[in-house]
Amino acid sequence: MLNFNLNGGDVSVDAPGDATLLSVLSDDLKQAGPKFGCGLSQCGACSVLIDGAVVRSCQTRADAAVGRSVTTLAGLQENGQPSVLQQAFIDEQAAQCGFCSSGMILVAQSLLDRNPVPTEADVRSALNGNLCRCGTHNRIVRAVLRASEV
Amino acid sequence: MNKHVMNRRDFLKVTGGFLTVSFLLPSVVFAQHAAEGELPGDLADHPNLSSWIRINADGTVNLFIGKVELGQGATTAVGQVCAEELVIDFSRLHVTAGDTRLSPDEGTTAGSQSMPNCAPGVQQAAAEVREILRNLAAERLGVAADTLTIADGTISAGGNSVTYWELVSDQMLNVEATGKAPLLPVAEHKIIGKSIPRIDIPDKMIGRHRFVHEMTPDGMVFGAVARPPTYKSKLVNVDLAPIEAMPGVLKVVRNGSFLGIIASRQDQAMLAADALSKAAQWDIVADLPGHDGIFEWLQTAESEETEWKNTLQPDAPQGASTHEATYERPYHMHGSIGTSAAVAQMGADGTMTVWTHSQSVWATAAAIEQLLGLEEGKVHAIHTEGSGCYGHNMADDAAADACLLAAAMPGSPVKLQYNRAGEHQWEPYGSAMVNKISASLDAKGDILSWEHHIFSTPHGTRPGGDAGRLLSGRYVEPPFEMPVPSDGGPPNFSATRNGLANYEFPGERVVTHFVREMPLRVSSTRGLGAYANVMAIEQFIDELAVKAEADPVEYRLRYLKEERMRDVLTRCAEAFGWDNFEKGRGKGRGIAIARYKNYAAITAVAIEVQVTPRNGLVRVVRAVAANDSGHMVNPDGIANQVEGGLIQSLSWTLKEEVKFDNARVLSTDWASYPILTFSEVPPVELVLIDRPGEPYLGQGESAQGPAGAALANAIADAVGSRIRRVPFTPDRVKAAVTA
Structure with missing residues (x-):
């Protein structure tokens, strides 16, 4: 077990x-x-x-x-509602297929936990190991920065 | 070399009609402009209103469509036109897409056709339903129909009202559309034209949405396939016993050269399949031209020549000079982040149910029926979302393989997902191509004539109801023959898509050299031939502008006659700051434009690059795209597609090439086939041009060619010489710098 x-x-x-x-x-x-x-x-x-x-x-x-x-991903929710970061992804419509989103959001959460006010370069660097094929990168970066401003 | 030459007259005999795309009026291809009484789009094939729309007693509305969600937002945008014409709140709508037993068969979700064909059909169907309900309400309330007003499904006159859900049962909609119900005036639109948030995104962000990869039916077992080492391999011998003894293995399936595993856990299935592949003895054929030999091979292989256009003037004046160039595009992968997957279950009633992210659930179900020897209608395919789809990937193969395994273990749901090498090495790629263009020029550098030769293998090998187009179909015993693929003609074309220039030259000749043999497996990849053809045309005209010492925008405008295209190009250049651009060392700018399929969405892209001469590294500093997709239903959806396509095209153009030797594909993972990463993605500025009342043009693929060509032109501007072979890797750029 x-x-x-x-x-x-x-x-x-x-x-x-x-x-x-x-x-x-x-x-x-x-x-x-x-x-x-x-x-x-x-x-x-x-x-x-x-x-x-x-x-x-x-x-x-x-x-x-x-x-x-x-x-x-489900564990980030707060009281059954999307977390600040998840809501930022929804608000920025930061997905096309959404297949990579779970990994993106968890890596971004880990970044925000370490560095609550990251620069754009920090976000890109943190997400560099996560691949997106739909070309939604810029929206994802905007979503993470948006969450950091809340 | 044995070439069959098909001239224009032969082609007319075959098709009975189209000469060139310039003869194609929008009404031929755009459903919204159907003649009065004619049903628009896919409604013509499925005129019964209950095929599309059901009004429920609980105040919800079901919309059934045959086009599916691929990550492009189609279900949201099509839902918008439905809610608009039905005059209901968008939140009442539930969209069911791509179930072979519930949805109308709208064929394949491809070619940017959901908005041009599905949306107008749905829009008309919703208007028809609204008018039926209005008349029923008039009867019920005892007033004239034209005195009624409708808001969110409630029909009112004076102080009285009745709702759709009170008025109607499904039976009442079991009538055929008339094509006469009026559409709402564009000026009254409240939902069309709004960036309604995608209906699927919230659940995907909180871990509630289930992709087909995440289905967990009770009693689920896991499948995997042990592929041969190369395309042309035959299984000689294999000892199954050691594999059957591996942890978790429930069954080893052998059928000819097809080898599959069913196991208790996914990782056990994958490990066993790997071991099985290695344990088997295979006969291997090694006859591929290799990635460096493919371009020469394309120009010398047996091919079929078709002259698609010839307006060359026999008495044209002799040019002062000529220019010619050859451009090469390697094989590209779809490269979805999730490998293909499916769940299949053989039911006690003999129905094989398969949950699949196929783009063509009906035709794929038919192909699987043939593969398994089942009667027609015995495979029930249910579209379930997968990873982002950019054309014919392995979704259909995964569905077929899951069914092959499920047939060997009736009753058990079998989930199958390929490993990364299984997808990278076996998916059908976008075909390698060669484009040769030559032009005759007058003394001022203006174009007198233009000749374009396109060399390509096929771009369309979708299942289409044939087991020979399913990968495993070719390895079972007896094997199904792969049907000989053919090239596509107008208006959409295939290898020749966008091969005819959007410009008007005094004379133009376009010839396609279509090679039916396929060294590597190929099929539809975002834009088909359009990427390579636009890359070539838009680089060549840039080369001519440089030769004429003209500004590339001004030079294009000399030949670009269509107002909407001129507008897109001009606005792209303005937003980029084209005229104020300051050149610096290693810094360059490039621009390109195309109208997708010569009749659909228009995209222009301008790019600034910074090249490091020392090592040939290219940094894309910024990109601007202007786009005209006709009447915009969901502007944010269009923005997402334009930017996404642009970035994907930058990835193809800068980094991607399928490597292969004389026997096998060597690009097996993301290290051997790298794609663009976050730190390499430039900021993108978009200019979206709305054309209210014009047809929905569809926007999935129009950025691919212009983005790649703008990048190529920017690099040429930065380094002062041109690289005519994609991808523009640092070694090639460095070589160009020193050239």
């Missing part, structure tokens, strides 16, 4: 310890958010937070989460 905290609640999963954290989150815990994009830590679509730090869940063993706190 793998025991850890997911989005503020304790969970217990019957899965192999060497399974990817992504597969446990997606298929055992039915989280809509972290995505399989490459399985190689190259695109960032699978990004989640463990104890507030970004990890690529496609290349992280599930047992690495044991005893720790995992945050997925």
Whole structure:
């Protein structure tokens, strides 16, 4: 059994310890958010937070989460409402397909936690490891900056 | 070389009609301008109103459409025209898109056709429903229909009112559209023309939306495919026992050279498929020209020549000089961030249900029926969103593979998602192309004649109801033959899309050399031939402007006669500050324009670059795009598509090339096929020109060519010489600097 905290609640999963954290989150815990994009830590679509730090869940063993706190996209909501950052993404319409959004938002949240007032260059640098194919980069940057101004 | 030459007369015999696109009036291609009593767009194919719209007792309205959400915002924009004409609040609407048993079959969601064809059909259907309801209300309230007013589904006269939901049951809409219901005057529009936020975005930002990749039906198992090492491989021998003994493996499926895994967990399925691929012995054929050889190959392979236009004047004056150039475009990937996926389940009643992000659910369902030997109608395909789609990627293959595996384990829902190499190496790419243009010029550098030769492999191999176009269909036993693809003619064209210049020259000849053989798998990729053709035309005219010592904007305007195009080009240049641009070392500017398909959306792009001569690095400092997509339904949606297309095109043009040797594709991941990153994306300024009352032109693809060409022209301006082969990697730019 793998025991850890997911989005503020304790969970217990019957899965192999060497399974990817992504597969446990997606298929055992039915989280809509972290995505399989490459399985190689190259695109960032699978990004989640463990104890507030970004990890690529496609290349992280599930047992690495044991005893720790995992945050997925749904876990950022505050009282069932979109968080400030999520609302900023909605307000800026900062998506086309939205497949990369979960990873983008979690990496951006981690940036804002460390650096509440980032410059545009800080945001671009923080998101450089997250790939977007629709060409929505500038809207995503605007959304993060907008959230930092709230 | 054995070339079949098809001249214009042959072509007319075949098609019975179109000479060149200049003969195409908008009414031929734009549904909004249907003649009175004719049904616009896809309503003509599905005239029954209940196919499209259902009014529910709870005050909600269902809209059923056959065009699907690909990340382009189509469901929101089409919903807007529906809510507008029905006179209901947008929030009452629920859109169901692309279910083969619920939605009208509108074919493939492609070619920027959702707004030109789906939206006008829906708009007319909604107007018809509104008029039926108005007449019912008149009867109910005992007043004349023209005394009634409608607001958010409530019809009123004097102090009395009745709502749509009180008036109607679904049965009442089981009537055919007449084409006579009037559309609301543009001046009264309250929803069309507004940037209504996308209906799908909020749930995607909070982890509530489920892409097909995130479906978790009860009892789900996981599939994976073990592909051959190369395209032309045959399975000789494989020992399945060690694979069957791997952790979590439930079943190994072998059918000819098709090998698949069903396992309890996704990572187990992927690991087993990898091991199976390596354990199998394959016969390999190594006969590919390689990425450096492809351009020579394209010009020497057996091809079919078609002369699409010839207005060269036999008695034209002898030019003072000539200029010619050859441009090369490599294979490009769609490169969706999510690899393709599907869920399939064989039901007890013999129905195979498949949840798929296919663009063509009906035709793909038919192809899968053929693949599995099922009767017509036995595959029920339900469109479920996937990662951003920019053309025919592997969505259909994933659907077929999930069905092949689900057929081997009836009752269990099988989810399948390819690994990254499985997508990178096997997706159908945008075809490599070669464009050769030559021109004859007078003493002042003005164009006397223009001749354009286009060399390309196919751009359209969608399933189209044929199992031979599904990747795995070619590996099962007996294999399905891949049908021979053909080139597309006017008005949309395929390899020749945008091959005819938007300019008016005294003489123009355009010939396509269509190579049917496909060294690499190819199919529709955002813009088809338009990207390479616009790249070539817009670079060549820039070269001519430089030769004539003319300003590139002014030189283009000499030949650009269409007012709307002139307007777009001029406004793009103004917004960019073209006339005040100050050149510096390594600094350059470039501009380009095209009207997509020569009749649809118009986009001009201007770009400033800074090149570092020492290492050939190109920084795109800023980009400006002006766009005319006709009457704008959702301006923010258009902005998102123009900017997104522009940035994607910069990525293609600066960085992307599918590498391959004599047997296999070498671009297997994002390290070997890099794309543009956040720090490389320039700021983009947009000028959107609205044309109220004009047809919706659709805006998915018009930025691809102009963005790439503007970048090429800016780099040439910065370094003083031209690189005619995409991508403009630092080594090529550095070589151009020292040239």
